Amino acid sequence: xxxxxxxxxxxxxxxxxxxxxxxxxxxxxxxxxxQKVPKNVIIMISDGCGxxxxxxxxxxxxxxxxxxxxxxxxxKLFMSTYPAKSEVGNLLMYSRGYSTYNAxxxxxxxxxxxxxxxxxxxxxxxxxxxYNGAIGVDINGSPLKNLSELAIEKNKSxxxxxxxxxxxxxxxxxxxxxxSRNKYSEIAKNMLINSKLSVIMGCGxxxxxxxxxxxxxxxxxNYIGDSLIWNDLLNNSTTLNGxxxxxxSFDGIPDKWxxxxxxxxxxxxxxxxxxxDRVIGIAKVAQTLQQEKDLNTYNYYLNSKITKxxxxxxxxxxxxxxVPDLDIMAEGALNVLNKNPNGFFLMIEGGAIDWAxxxxxxxxxxxxxxxxxxxxxxxxxxxxxxxxxxxTLLIVTADHETGYITAPYNGNENIDWELIPQSPKxxxxxxxxxxxxxxxxLVPFFAKGICSEYLNFFADEIDIKRGKYxxxxxxxxxxxxxxx
Ligand SMILES: [Zn+2]
Numbered sequence: 001x002x003x004x005x006x007x008x009x010x011x012x013x014x015x016x017x018x019x020x021x022x023x024x025x026x027x028x029x030x031x032x033x034x035q036k037v038p039k040n041v042i043i044m045i046s047d048g049c050g051x052x053x054x055x056x057x058x059x060x061x062x063x064x065x066x067x068x069x070x071x072x073x074x075x076k077l078f079m080s081t082y083p084a085k086s087e088v089g090n091l092l093m094y095s096r097g098y099s100t101y102n103a104x105x106x107x108x109x110x111x112x113x114x115x116x117x118x119x120x121x122x123x124x125x126x127x128x129x130x131y132n133g134a135i136g137v138d139i140n141g142s143p144l145k146n147l148s149e150l151a152i153e154k155n156k157s158x159x160x161x162x163x164x165x166x167x168x169x170x171x172x173x174x175x176x177x178x179x180s181r182n183k184y185s186e187i188a189k190n191m192l193i194n195s196k197l198s199v200i201m202g203c204g205x206x207x208x209x210x211x212x213x214x215x216x217x218x219x220x221x222n223y224i225g226d227s228l229i230w231n232d233l234l235n236n237s238t239t240l241n242g243x244x245x246x247x248x249s250f251d252g253i254p255d256k257w258x259x260x261x262x263x264x265x266x267x268x269x270x271x272x273x274x275x276x277d278r279v280i281g282i283a284k285v286a287q288t289l290q291q292e293k294d295l296n297t298y299n300y301y302l303n304s305k306i307t308k309x310x311x312x313x314x315x316x317x318x319x320x321x322x323v324p325d326l327d328i329m330a331e332g333a334l335n336v337l338n339k340n341p342n343g344f345f346l347m348i349e350g351g352a353i354d355w356a357x358x359x360x361x362x363x364x365x366x367x368x369x370x371x372x373x374x375x376x377x378x379x380x381x382x383x384x385x386x387x388x389x390x391x392t393l394l395i396v397t398a399d400h401e402t403g404y405i406t407a408p409y410n411g412n413e414n415i416d417w418e419l420i421p422q423s424p425k426x427x428x429x430x431x432x433x434x435x436x437x438x439x440x441x442l443v444p445f446f447a448k449g450i451c452s453e454y455l456n457f458f459a460d461e462i463d464i465k466r467g468k469y470x471x472x473x474x475x476x477x478x479x480x481x482x483x484x
Contacts, residue, residue: 048354048402063425083119121173127476151345159199164351269332291352
């Protein structure tokens, strides 16, 4: 969608209002229609989730293709995710975009020229395409303003919540600016020292492993900055490694982070007890809340070997009991952010759906989707109890597809490889993984609440199978217009 048409329409309306004012005279101004804009915006990102991830989860949970509450949101679209530049061999080359013709006439088309979570996160957070690996910077490496920074400019609060490390690509793009997603320590310092966020929650605890077991010696401090920062956080200091944290209450006094680690402290926030102004929540686990349990071999491009067959419900039943679930973290974050009467921006990520998909772990992918879906349900409930759809906008989407899930296909052109086959509730669906990496496939996009209908206006491109779709830069572009 060309944003200038949108702007022009707005400006024309404003000009007409001014003309109307002049015609009537100063004494009798016409009643001015107040432009309603969202007080609160929540973006929920299921990292790596395509339509078949949702269908597979629904088949397992309900024995049918759909069933999630967000699937009946008033705005139901798809979204393209290609970056400005993606890898060709070892080089970053300008992307060829997304072609619906190629996507449905060449099975292999979506396997190349795809985004990484950093470029797609930056697009969702800033409204601008960039290169794979970029955290909140443009193709020249210059910082781009993100939605958290925009919200804070408007005297709102901002937060990020994730089921992976706090400084991992997706949460990082909504807070930090770095030329490389791999600079975890620099990114974490940027988030904790330079940002004015009120809430950061996720993983990356230095003293726990992927099973939530305490270590006698720290594994790595990279994901939370460095060892000095960790000690300063433990001591509730307003300086981290010698640098002062930001003032978020506009009184000129730096506001310290309140560090929480225990599951009970996350639950207390979810219950609305003793809400601090600023909270950094690091669950007592290394990389993911649950997905890496019993694996500890995670590497994006090395399959985590799972020898026995697994079941999502069993995985959930036997999950690490000492860490909070994503829905608890989300609810706590909402309660803290809601202290600001001006409203807030919050990004919540189901980050390990992507990790399970990279390793083609069907059961773990479904378990991670279920944790994410539970978090969406909790957010819906929170909005209806503590706010309303007249003041809050909720977006549920993905940053890209991972694993290229299709129906069992094997090159037989008579098979509809787009739609995975029906399967009974409680059994693993009959899917085929065609990649251990991301794809350029369109991803599902759902929205509900104030101004959500404007998103339909941006859906000006048509896919052969998916219908209308937006570009991943457009949700943020809309928010930059609404909160300008
Ligand atoms: Zn990924």
